[in-house]
Amino acid sequence: MWYLLRKLGLLLLTAWAAITLNFLLPRLMPGTPADAAIAKLAQNGPVDPATRAAIEAQLGVPTGDAWSQYVQYLGNVFRLDFGVSYTFFPQNVSTLIMNALPWTLVMVGLVTIVAFIVGTLLGVLAAWKRGTWLDTLPTLGGTFTSAFPYFWTALLLVFFLGYQLKWFPTSGAYGRDSTPNLSLAFISDAIGHAWLPALTILITSLGGWILGMRNNMINTLGDDYVTFAEANGLRSRTVAVKYAARNAILPNLTGFGLALGGVVGGSLLVEQVFNYPGVGYLLFNAVTNQDFPLMQALFLMITISVLMANFFVDILYGLLDPRTRR
Amino acid sequence: MTVAANLPEPTGSTPPHELERGDTVAPTPHGPASPLKVLSRGASTIWSNKKARIGVVLLLLFVLMAVFAPLIAPYGASENGFGRNQGPSGSHWFGTTAAGEDVFSQVVFGARISVLVGFIAGFLSTLIAVVVGLSWGYIRGPLADVINFVVNLVLVIPGLPLMIVIAAYLQNGGMTMIIFVVVLTGWAYGARVLRSQTQSIRGRDFITAAQFSGDGAARIVFREILPNMTSLITGSFFGAATSAILAESGLSFLGIGDTTTVSWGSMLFWASNSNALLTGQWVLLFAPGLCIALLATSLTLINFGVDGLSNPRLREGSGR
DSSP states (O other), rough: OOOHHHHHHHHHHHHHHHHHHHHHHHHHHHSHOOOOHHHHHHHTOOHHHHHHHHHHHHHHHOSOOOOHHHHHHHHHHHHHHHOBOSTTTTTTOOOOOOHHHHEEEEEEHHHHHHHHHHHHHHHHHHTTTTTTTHHHHOOOOOOHHHHOOHHHHHHHHHIIIIISSSOOOOSSOOOOOOOSSSSSSHHHHHHHHHHHHHHHHHHHHHHHHHHHHHHHHHHHHTSSSHHHHHTTTOOOOIIIIIIIIHHHHHHHHHHHHHHHHHHHHHHHHHHHHTTSSSHHHHHHHHHHHHHHHHHHHHHHHHHHHHHHHHHHHHHHHHHHHHHGGG | OOOOGGOOOOOOSOOOGGTTTTOOOOOOOOOOHHHHHHHHHHHHHHHHSSSHHHHHHHHHHHHHHHTTHHOOSSSSSTTTOOOOOOOOOOSTTTOOOTTBBBBBHHHHHHHHHHHHHHHHHHHHHHHHHHHHHHHHOOOOOOHHHHHHHHHHHHHHHHHHHHHHHHHHHHHHHHHHHHHHHOOOOOOSSHHHHHHHHHHHHSSHHHHHHHHHOEEEEOOIIIIIIIGHHHHHHHHHHHHHHHHHHHHHHHHTTTSOOTTTSHHHHHHHHHHTTTTHHHHTTTHHHHHHHHHHHHHHHHHHHHHHHHHHHHOOOSSTOOOO
16 A cells, blocks of 8 residues: 555656646747747748737636746646637647547557567567577567667558558548548448557567566576475466466566557657647647647646556556565 | 576686586676677677578668668669659669659758667667666665666556657757657667676675775676676667667657658658558568568567577577
8 A cells, every 4th residue: 555655656747847847838938939930930921910929828828927927837737728729720739639539549550569469579579498499589589679779660660561562551540531430330340540650569569578577587587486486396388378478577667658658659659650630640730830838738748648658567566476566 | 587587698618509408507797708708709699590690691781881882872862853653663673652753862961860860879878778777776775765766667558659749849950859859759778677686796795795806886887797797788789789779660650850861760750641551552661661671570580599699598599
């Protein structure tokens, strides 16, 4: 219980730090968001003072002292009020994010879990059959594919499986003429569109799990209790799974929490290639259009969700390994 | 969870190749060893690993390509008087881009950016990681808790979105900006690894001896502890360089930074912008990405050999 409370306290503290960082970031940078927006408008002709005042009012050019700005900002974050997007004016930033979130969560989330499970199993196998082709193939293959840039893998899949072989649709999350609903037809359409982005993430993230698990496993296989279990004549599969792998998987679990951050980041590149309407694509659009309210809110949302995922992984770790609870 | 498994090579007299599986490597580091000796033994251990050897050769090829780019490339990187969207031919091995540039020359010149960013960003992140990680592992008390919190925060915040957001604020910062954001988000992992190693060395006899002889904390950390961590530091350099290369290419691909600089990432940015997918310019898509992947692989392969330095169980030929 104490462990849980301490972790929860740490989660809240980290979330607060992330929120504060998000508040500070624009203020630490040269210029204000309003300046950037006005500069962008000025490319199309002179900006009249009324427009300038309106933009400044909307983007919150510093009024009042820093402290009252900060308090106001914290209040807005709690009410999930991130203002109005000006790329997709007059839509609310929160609405935009809520529409994009399910696409990323379902697609990226499922693929990450699949990659973790498959990669870990392959890693166990590689370490157990060390030196055979069952080791060499996944290890070398994993080393190579984990060095693939996300976006490059995505481009290749689009080119070969999409344009050349025409097996999968190459962009979007559903067909042009359908609107999101919960019918069977729509869901199967969405699954069809998810194949290529999902494959991209799977290919590029599998290697890390294989290599990490193999290393951990080789370490535990050298430990005395494994030798002892083997000497006791336990079946080798029992030793591999119940003794070595069980302990070797723990560090990988922490890696899983951290990797979520990488996958969310990586999915941004993937979503951009596929025009997949998730949070990554939205963030990319926000950045290229200098939509600062949307950009900041998205960054905060991505960070908070990675924090939460790490929190749950920590709790799971505590359940599996009593030593960490001390 | 043995501690011994993660300890560095003993600086004693046992040559690495005589260590057999199951040997407990009782690390008996005794203060600063001759850096030259450590280096040459480290190099021979890395070279003895087949994967690492391939990595070293591959990396050297890329470095040579970057250094001698003007001699190797038949044309300038942004020389654009050629026919547009041409396929591979005798005068243009990889064809030309939509803007009429020679793809092969661009690939060769692109190596400069990736190699440079990899080395500079890798070096700077490792430098921060060493300073933070070693001090953090040596000191105790509230300051260590504060560092712990900051490192965890940097570790958990997703790197690429942060880079993109910072890059959006620092408009057109070019390469310096990219290196800055890569270093800013990339040092924390190494710091954490180095910290746990420092903590385990801190309690050993030769450190206690140094403390009793009145050495200052900075001297103990950097003269006594640091030399025992060469393999971990080398490992975090290659790790940081790999992620820097991938991050740079990702940012350039998104068109953040300077799109007029010819890098492998920006080549892919222009390729996808000019619909190389539809015009069937597959070399333009294939070559720059493959180079990024091979360069990153070469660093990972070298790291297999470096892993063997600090953990004899991971050495080749030490199978069960």
